[in-house]
Amino acid sequence: MAKLTVDDQDYDVADGNNLLHACLSIGLDLPYFCWHPCMGSVGACRQCAVKQYADENDERGRVVMACMTPASDGARISINDKQAKDFRAGVIELLMTNHPHDCPVCEEGGECHLQDMTEMSGHTTRTYDEQKRTHNNQYLGPLINHEMNRCISCYRCVRYYKDYAGGRDLDAMGAHHHVYFGRHTDGVLESPFAGNLVEVCPTGVFTDKTFSAHYSRKWDLQTSPSVCQHCAAGCNITPGERYGTLKRITNRYNADVNGYFLCDRGRFGYGFVNSDDRVTQPLARETINHADNTNSDTAIQCSTENSLTRLTQALKDPATIAIGSPRASLESNFALQSAVGESRFYRGIAPSEDTTINTLLKFQQSSCVNSASQRTIESCDAVLILGEDLTHTSPRTALSLRQTVRQRARELADEARIPFWQDAAVRELAQQEKSPLFIINTHKGDLDDIAENTYFNSPQKIARLGFAIAEQLRDKSGALSASLTPEEKEMCSTIVNALSQAKRPLIIAGASLLNEDVLNSALDVIKSLHINREEVIQAHLVVPEVNSIGLAMLTQSSAERSLSEALKQIESGAAKRLVVLENDLYQRVNPEKLDAALEKLDEIIVIDHVWHNGMAKADLIIPAASFAEGDGTVVSSEGRAQRFFATFPVNADNSSANDSWQWVNQALDNRWKNFDAIVNACAESNDLLAPIADLAPPADYRQHGLKVPRMSHRYSGRTALSANINVSEVKQPADPQTALGFTMEGSNVNAPGPLRNTAWAPGWNSNQSIHKFQDEVGGPLTGGSSGLCLFGSAESNELEFGVPSEQTSNADFSAIPFYHIFGSDELSNFAAPIAERSPQAYLALNPLDAAQLDLTQGDGATLRFENLQQVFSLTVVIRPELIRGLVGLPIGLGGLTRHLLEHSPLLEKNLAWQRVPSGRDQNVIATDQSIGLSEGLVP
């Protein structure tokens, strides 16, 4: 603790920070632009000036930049000093001279840090009436708007984009007041984290294009605390709704998980909620007899009562089985599981995934491993990634890893006694020095540029290398290491050295390759490292979907629960009816087998919120609420259970959608009184899940007798928004399930962390106001972060892993999955801008394999699979790093699904293929990055 005197008031502040950080942490208002809690200080904007005094007796003092001055013990400063105030007023006036007269037509207006700071610095009238410099804008893709006139040259965007997120196609160009922040030419911003510019830029230069398309001001949005549904990283989000449309997603601060940043899939992938493909009414299949004696099936709208009766009958029938979903909440899965009983509830994931996730879950509970949060990941100093292309399988984690490799810079800064927040100095000092990061995978990925070493081979070889590392860590120079090539041997010993010398090594692996051996080898490395270092090892084990872990936990006690078991039950005739929860089974198992199985059933009921193939055979479709209209709990890769709350109520006039658990509950005659009751029942049913009862205050939680409001106190248009339908205002819908209300009454100022939906404080309208709700700037939220980790290191769980043999298969090719942040996630693909960003379906081949098949980049190939009818016509992409015999298939694109990887692919040239003319898409231009690697890596 250091003593700091501000305007003759004494405060205790944390050591080692700068004055700006200290002042904001104790709740004082001090304007700033270029400083960011995650990016440190560079002193570019000069807005944070304060007066610093040498000692008690110093009367004159001197003006310093608060962000560049350490808050040393005993420092005495003044924010209100006239000279400092005048300095700040002068700076803002200068920054504003060229600012356009744009606020009314600016998406930032009303949540603009520049507006706030201008007000705070007292600059309210423009005196400059000379000419303003102007800039032309650039087209930056379907996600982000560019309006360069509004720039104040604070440099935050390039510091975020290049230094923090590792992007290469945004830069500062020009000199003095001509400086321009953009790309070297129009085109899509390539970084999958570009969306954060919207929140990082303190002005309206970068704004959310998807939000602008149906724009509303921040104060007019109804918001709730929520969790991103597009991967298992568990990022916290604030969805905003108005007029029944989900209008945007913004970051919701969580110190342990996403901090201040999201990925673009999470930020822009919300379109499915507003999609025309939403199921809004229960639909039943009816067979119509035509006059000419033929029959055809149509879907007939069915009343809620009828569908409930049918659901009740199905759930009571002992010949019914139910299939849960890793993208549905714990509560919905639990409701269905308890309705049909554990023995008739199946997990609803592909068999190949099932085994890996179960192994992973068992391992996470052993005492040798700690599941690392994003914050912990950033504090590690040596990383081994085995078989994960993180940017595309757990994007936010990839962004964290870019900070992890800066541990080395931190060490160097400590040695040189430079505080880490002196960003420019530390980067200058560290240059290219990085903490070691090793990537072992089947193909190149977006993190390779920060890796010390990379190694690409087949899954089998990767696993053997992994086991060899584990073996060496256990100090056995055994048979396995001997079988390695010299290159592999060297890689192996570098990794072993780095991992044993690091202060805090981190292992990252996961289920993405759908290969048990690769995962096992990583787990073996963790185990050996644990033995080697005699400490708990940090690991982050990635699973594919938002609630993969939750679903696995819910069903851990029951052994055989995968989809193939469910299909066996159907094929054997033991199951007559099927209830499917929020799941498109065609994405998960062989469609031919599935078709045959579904034919045998008497009744199929699907509960889901968007249309998908899995509904084509349903006899009854029940409309579920999406995450934006429902409440629930999900468990992330890290094992963190987090609650999401409905952002807006379902409009009963045009939709009968309801939480899936509610449908089941109503069919069971309201077995659970309310949401809290089902949460508690779920917590009690399973030791692993016990903590979920304490995730958020219960529904009867009140502050001054009121619920926490979802609307801001300035929410407008209450008496007009539905006046076209009926001039008498309807009562605000009630929310009996949670402690939040669909109302403006009450205040969220003192809301506990899990209920904090949005941040606003007097004078701080932008998202930067979050520091008013943190214990310390960049620290946890006041009132507790949201989420509890469910992985306890309960008992030491001795798992043994078998090393895969070096078998050679007879097949010419084997398929491996490629993932794409835009395209591999089922739900975000419904959003048009995400679809626009996702590549065309392709297949990736080694150049020699391609040559053998007489294929070159851009040719067409016909892809078949052994024992499958399906045929795919795909464009060929040459990947030099891909090992011979591997075919990379982009999961989620062009109907390529995970289950295909279980079959051997058969390839031949497609002679009828029409090449797409080069210069395919004007918007996707080859940048420095892709030219450097290889022409046209991305199809």
Added chain:
Amino acid sequence: MLSQLRTLWTVLQHTFTKADTVEYPDVMPYLPPRYRARIVLTRDPDGEERCVACNLCAAACPVDCIALQKTEDDEGRWYPEWFRINFSRCVVCGLCEEACPTHAIQLTPDFEYCEYNRQNMVYEKEDLLISGTGKYHDYNFYRIAGKAISGKDKGQARNEEQPINIKSLLP
């Protein structure tokens, strides 16, 4: 006693003064242009919709009786997709007009807009939009704002220099 008599005398005197009340509707009172009653949406001097759908009027409205949705044309000009005022709630306070940065929303002296059916008090954009500029004849927001729209590119607004050529090496 004296004061009571004086009061009676004053009251009596009023018998002979001219009445303030007028025989409405036979006689129409004079209402100054700044009188606050029925609200209109005006057009700029070029005849385009002035409203840019900034939502400030809606935020300022103390009875929350304005709702609208922003949209934009192909060239980036913002305007309301729909704009609704529930006059059955409006207290003609004029705060929307105060808040409007474009002089789009204006109160007029026309107070004769009663209805038997309250539902008819709900006005949509078609009902609100007039063809003229209202009280402010010259103001044209987009000629001052930096945002480019059809017919006004970067550098063409008031007091704007031509856009910077970022490829130029000159200082």
